[in-house]
Amino acid sequence: MNKIVIDSCVYVSHFGIDKLTPKSKAFFKRISQTDTQIILPALVEAEVLVVLHQNGATRLDKISQLFSQMIFSPLNKELIRGLTSFIESNQSSLKTSDLIIALTAKLNDAALITWDKQLLGSNICETASPENYRGP
Amino acid sequence: MTRTQIYLPEEMHQRLLFLAKSENVSLSELIRKGAGLVIKTKQKGLPPYRQTLKMLADYPNSLRVTLADSATKLIRDQRD
Numbered sequence: 001m002n003k004i005v006i007d008s009c010v011y012v013s014h015f016g017i018d019k020l021t022p023k024s025k026a027f028f029k030r031i032s033q034t035d036t037q038i039i040l041p042a043l044v045e046a047e048v049l050v051v052l053h054q055n056g057a058t059r060l061d062k063i064s065q066l067f068s069q070m071i072f073s074p075l076n077k078e079l080i081r082g083l084t085s086f087i088e089s090n091q092s093s094l095k096t097s098d099l100i101i102a103l104t105a106k107l108n109d110a111a112l113i114t115w116d117k118q119l120l121g122s123n124i125c126e127t128a129s130p131e132n133y134r135g136p
Numbered sequence: 137m138t139r140t141q142i143y144l145p146e147e148m149h150q151r152l153l154f155l156a157k158s159e160n161v162s163l164s165e166l167i168r169k170g171a172g173l174v175i176k177t178k179q180k181g182l183p184p185y186r187q188t189l190k191m192l193a194d195y196p197n198s199l200r201v202t203l204a205d206s207a208t209k210l211i212r213d214q215r216d
Contacts, residue, residue: 012203012207015195015199016200016202017203018203025193032193034189037185038188047211056201066191098215116208
């Protein structure tokens with residue numbers, strides 16, 4: 001089974017409307033036909049809810065309900081231990097939030113799906129944009 | 137809602153008309169109810185992760201909000 005971590009910007013463009021919405025929708029449509037397991041970092045859930053709320057979304061309960069059925073990856077001591085050991089032996093210019101999300105993908109052997117060029121350019125884990133992701 | 141045209145066998149049509157009348161709903165309403173049941177039944181057979189993917193893919197347009205900027209920029213602003 002494919003395992004993926006989806007970055008906040010992909011969810012936000014899917015649950016909202018921007019120029020990437022058609023491509024984000026096509027991505028979710030495509031993976032709905034496959035054996036794909038989504039891992040949801042705590043930080044991603046928080047960012048998506050906050051940004052959608054700031055943009056006028058009122059039915060956050062619907063989104064929370066969808067998120068509640070994914071594999072939740074908490075921001076806990078275990079992740080911080082993984083983060084510590086990673087930064088001690090690797091150089092990375094990523095910001096803390098980006099690093100936590102990329103590391104969540106790495107620790108779960110998952111691909112990170114994002115529209116963000118900074119994360120697409122990082123080499124911490126396998127990355128792909130929604131339109132380029134074709135599974136392992 | 138989307139308007140669509142379907143062909144029904146005569147007998148099925150008659151039975152549906154009878155049911156709609158006895159339940160005091162329109163024929164369209166009854167057919168929509170039936171279609172909803174088919175979708176639910178199909179989804180029940182899927183493993184939970186597939187159900188989640190299906191629900192994500194079917195997220196309704198009516199709940200989508202127009203974003204003030206691109207999603208990528210909005211999230212980048214949260215992180216920078």
